[in-house]
Amino acid sequence: MNKLAPDYIRAIAPYQGGKPITELAREMGLEVNSIVKLASNENPLGISPKAEFAIQEALLDIARYPDGNSFALRDAVSKKFNVAPNQIVFGNGSNDILELAARAFLTTECETIYSQHAFAVYPLVTQATGAKGVVIPAKDYGHDLTAMLAAINAKTRIIFVANPNNPTGTLIPKDDLLAFLKQVPKHALVVLDEAYDEYLSAANKSEAIGWLNEFENLIISRTFSKAYGLAGLRVGFGLMHAEVADILNRMRQPFNVNSIAQAAAVASLADEDFVARSYAANQGGMAQLTQGFDTLRLSYIPSYANFISFKVPNAEAVNLKLLENGVIVRPIANYEMPDYLRVSIGLFSENARFLEVLSQILNSANIK
Ligand SMILES: Cc1ncc(COP(=O)(O)O)c(C=O)c1O
Structure with a gap:
């Protein structure tokens, strides 16, 4: 049946969004509340x-x-x-x-x-x-x-x-x-x-x-x-x-x-107060993550938004390990950046958890 669609439609590679928390919970047998999602550039403060x-x-x-x-x-x-x-x-x-x-x-x-x-x-x-x-x-x-x-x-x-x-x-x-x-x-x-x-x-x-x-x-x-x-x-x-x-x-x-x-x-x-708070929280979280990357000696692309892409050896394997530990970030191989992962700026505690898990993964012998 798919031949009924024009070639240019059949050639489309569907958009890959961030993995939903509930999906990871099902896949890894994790508690929904234990998962940190920093994959879709959402506002960690919620809404006004x-x-x-x-x-x-x-x-x-x-x-x-x-x-x-x-x-x-x-x-x-x-x-x-x-x-x-x-x-x-x-x-x-x-x-x-x-x-x-x-x-x-x-x-x-x-x-x-x-x-x-x-x-x-x-x-x-x-x-x-x-x-x-x-x-x-x-x-x-x-x-x-x-x-x-x-x-x-x-x-x-x-x-x-x-x-x-x-x-x-x-x-x-x-x-x-x-x-x-x-x-x-x-x-x-x-x-x-x-x-x-x-x-x-x-x-x-x-x-x-x-x-x-x-x-x-x-x-x-x-x-x-x-x-x-x-x-x-x-x-x-x-x-x-x-x-x-x-x-x-x-x-x-x-x-x-x-x-x-x-x-x-x-x-x-x-x-306007909520947007101002969101901006300030993002500035703080960005500084927290870039300092964390500096400590881990990982390079990153300086970012003006509410996410940052960092370079990591064996990005695909690191992403998998992050997922196993309940941390969702975004692999960006589909953006021709297979050596990078993109992390959204979260709450202080979420950023800290991400950095801690990332550090453990990078220190473990089987990623390198
Ligand atoms: C650059 C850019 N434009 C547009 C969008 C679309 O966002 P939305 O459809 O939620 O407004 C996004 C979402 O990630 C984005 O990163």
Whole structure:
């Protein structure tokens, strides 16, 4: 039966997510509570108490369809980011925005451009449309914008840029990004994926929203899954020129963001204190992990996000040992980084447990 699907669909390698805690518990016979999951860049602080309250309230009304236009959330995002309501598209996670952009603008005749080691969803959404993905070799594990510009041709319709990038955590300096946007021809859209922007310091924070008026071909994607902690609810948004938003809105499912997610997102946006605490906890956890790696004499790629990729001898075997000990991190061989593992920043105790187990594994004779 699978031959009924086009070749380009059959060629897709499915997305590999972080291993769920319950799956590892079943596989290894471990207690769910004993497992530390640092594999999916989730917020270890959970969610804002304001969002928790909003979720309880929204639960009372779930027999009804959600507001298909996300009126209250649109109003909140519009005010917070100073963009017109018709420049916003909501998605079932920001993943949905990436996919909507691909489905709306790509045909089998088109090309997309993205970097080696960039977020795995860019090739996936490209392949699902039958378009050709052009991978540009990374420079110091980050985007080589000069090479990406040189790869643009008449068929290029979307250029994906992750800033910071997952899984390498690299950040493109603002001036470089702006210079890049100025050189991208208008027949190519730039999808600027800013899923981790809330984890950037004030000095590094993106200014791209202020560039939307200048670049009609710019789509900025943001998410509530990371610093806002709403990964399980699936809500993100894209900011773009109103004409581009109109196209994406034609493609999306009418009720792609559920009512609980909408209510939680509105409440989360209003809780700046929670985001500030999440940022501070991440800074502390990042310092804890990098110090730990230094002590273990492991090299890592300095990261601007809420995870860090480190180099370890025999990464696959180390990952297996971590799993046996109830610690879930993310192997990234599928990102052409077989010698690295990516660990998300957790609570102090979770980071400590990870470092302790890692140290024991590295000291044991059978890994080397
Ligand atoms: C760079 C990047 N973009 C987008 C996403 C998608 O997140 P979500 O669909 O939960 O908003 C992720 C999630 O890991 C990511 O790392």
